Amino acid sequence: MGGAFLAAAVLARVGRRIGLPTIPLFILAGILLGPHTPGIVLVADPHELEMLSALGLVLLLFYLGLEFHLDDLKTGGRKMVVAGGAYLVLNVGAGLGFGFALGWGTSEALVLAGVLGISSSAIVTKVLVDLGRLGDPETRPILGIIVVDDIFLALYLAALQPVLSGADSLGAAVTDGGKAFGFLLVLALAARYGIRVIGKLISTRDDELLVISFLGAAVLVAGISEWFGVADAIGAFMVGLMLGNTSSGERIRKLVHPLRDAFGAIFFFAFGLSIDPGDLPTVLWPVLAAVAVTLAMNILSGIATAKVYAFGPQAAANIATTLVARGEFALILATMAAGAGLNERLSPFIAGYVLVLAVLAPLAAGRSHWLARLLPGRPEPALAPLPRTPVP
Template structure:
């Protein structure tokens, strides 16, 4: 584990000198020092870091919840649903069509719909932190789309599991989907009406006790969420949403930073461990076509979300590039597909597709101004920073 931390740190320092983001470098460290490449093998079995990796995901999404206030959900619920629905319609629809076009099978097409349709919440969160855009106006629709995606994912996974196992799809999926949706409603009710009570329970002047309290709450609710068929990420997000609105919220944001950064690095390092570069050549053309399709759909989705919120080309480009990366949820689907005995080409396809977009996403987000210039109306705003637009309020970025 110490070697993993140090390897990720060394590569990130080297990459920082030439302006590369940290996420692809953490992933690269995992690939180079994992079991699938020659040379030094720090971790022979990726499952050895599974719990630490999950903790990194939980902390990344917990922090995201701290930054996303309940008032944002109440004030922009309709627009959030429209933007999230448009994003899912474009990307999941394109993924389903692409899956059928490949001709690998119906179950495989359903898996590919989720792989191409769902962004990586962990990478999106890290991108927003690294680019200093948490306070930008367009960050609200980005976070709103992530919430809608996670809700969709919970229901999608519940419905997909019996299909992959050969059960009568709708009848078998209904109880699991109902359980997941019911728990989501419970979490939403707690975030809406339980903030004051939670604030009183967690309040303490002792920082040590506060860290133990919020960390225990985030991990516990994430675990319970998974048991109910809801992504553990959204459970952690909801805890952050509740605690962010309490009087202890600012202190929690400050205290969680080092935990988020350290275990987030392990999450991306472990992600790299699971990738076998030797499997990629057999699916290189489908992967490249899928990447191009995702780029196109994300640009269209970014423009649609910007129009819904009244933003210009700069925020539209930020939305499109911030949501580009695919990651942890695609790997969950790859594991489900392997367990169901689906086409053996799925695993290397998903690995290659996720790897390219995990690298391309942060790079594109850092250079979203180039995309903004070619979007409709982008020529008028060439002198403006990529995070702002004439229609948007001035961006105020919190220290990350």
Template sequence: MGGAFLAAAVLARLGSRIELPTIPLFILAGILLGPHTPGIVLVKDPHELEMLSALGLVLLLFYLGLEFHLDDLKAGGRKMALAGGAYLALNVGAGLGFGFALGWGTSEALVLAGVLGISSSAIVTKVLVDMGRIGNPETKPILGIIVVEDIFLALYLAALQPILSGADSASAAVMDGGKAFGFLLLLALAARFGTKVVGRLMNTKDDELLVISFLGAAVLVAGVSEWFGVADAIGAFMVGLMLGGTTSGPRIRKLVHPLRDAFGAIFFFAFGLSINPGDLPTVLWPVLAAAAVTLVMNVAAGLTAARIFGFGAQPAANISTTLLARGEFALILATMAAGAGLDSRLAPFIAGYVLVLAVLGPLAAGRSHWLARILPGGGKGGDGGGPGGSEPLYAKDSGGREAPVTS
């Protein structure tokens, strides 16, 4: 584990000199020091880091919830639902069509619909933090789309499970979906009406007790969420949403930073451990084709979301590139597909596709201004804004973070 931390740190420090984002470098460290490549093997079995990896995902989404205010959700709920629905319709629909075009089978096509359709919440969160975009206006629809994706994810997994297991039981799928939806509704009600009660329970002047309290709450609710068939990430997100609105919220945001960064690095390192580079050449062309389809659909979804919210070219480009990466959910589907005995090409395809977009996504997000130039309204002389040029330009500040430019 110490070697994993140090290897990730060394590669990230080297990469920072040429302005590479940390996410693909953490993944590369896992690939190079994992069981599938020659040389030093730090971790023979990727499952040895499974719990630490899960904790990294939980903390990343918990932090995202802390930054996402409940008032934003209430104020923009309808627009966020529209943007999220459009994103899913474009990407899941394209994934299903791509799956049928490959001709690997109906079950395989249904799996690929989810693989190509759902963004990586962990990578999206890390990109927003690393790029300094948490305060940008387009971040709210990005977070809204993630929430809609996680709700869809719970229902999608419940419906897919009987198909992969070969069970011909629509009632079982309905029961699982109902259980997941009911728990999501309970979490939403708790976030809406339970903030004051939770705030009083969390309130303490002792930082040690506060860390233990919020960490225990986030991990416990994440575990219970998983038991109900809801992604553990969405449970952690809802806890963060509740705690972010309490008087302890600012202190929690400060205290969770080192935990988020450390275990987030382990999450991406473990992600790399699961990838076998030797399997990738057999599915190279389908992987590249799928990545191209996803890029086109994300641009279309970004333009749609920007239109819904009245944004211009630069925010549309930020939305498109930030949501591009695919990750943890795709790997879960690969595991499910292997267990169900589906086409043997599916697992290496998913691994290659995820690797390409896990690297391409953060790189594209850091260079979104290139995309903005070719989007409608993003040409030279324009401000990249909405109607009447009201939307701000974005530029790097002295700390390397992206911020609106004012006259």
């Protein structure tokens, strides 16, 4: 664990000096020091960091929830659903078509629809943090699309699991989906009506007790979410959404920073450990084709979202490039596909596709002004960050 932290830190320091984002460097550290490359093998079994990696994902999504205010949901609900729906139609639809075009099988096409269609909440969050864009106006629709994606993903995984595992009946599949949806509904109702009670329960002047309380709540609800068939990341997000709207929200945001950064680095490092570079050449052309499809669909969805929110080309470019990342949910689908005995080319394809976009997305987001010059519409003046209104 110590070696993983230091390796990630050294590569990130070197990268920062030449202007590279930290995410692909954390992943590169995992690849170079993992079991699939020659030289020093720091972690022989990627599963040794599995719990720490899961904690990193939970904290990244918990922080995302802290930054997403309930006022954003109330004031932008309809626009958020329209923008998120357009994103899903374009990307999931293109992913399904791409999967059938490859000819690897129907189950494989359904997996690829999710792989190509769902953006990485963890990487998107890290990109927004690294670029200092959490207060920008276009960040609200970006987070809204992520929320719609995550809700869709919960239902999608619940529906896909019986298909891959060969559920005995339609009734079993419906039961699993209903259980996941019911739990999401309970979390949503708690976020909507239970803020005052939750605020009183979490409130304390002692920072040590506050850290223990919010960390325990985030991890516990994430684990319960997984038991109900909902991605653990969504449970952590909902806890962050609840706590961020309490009187302790601002203190929690400050206290979670070092935890988020440290374990977030481990999450990306562990992702790198799972990649075998030797498998990538066999799926090179499908990976490049999938990346091209994803870039095209994200540009279209960025333009569509900008029209919904009356933004200009720069905001459209920011939305398109920030959401292009694919990551943790694609890896979940890769694990499910491997367990179901699907086409053996699927796992290296997903690894290569995710790696390319994990590297490309932060670089593209930091240079989105290049894309903005090519998009239709009048260039807008620099967008001022929106002030944060403290919650009483």
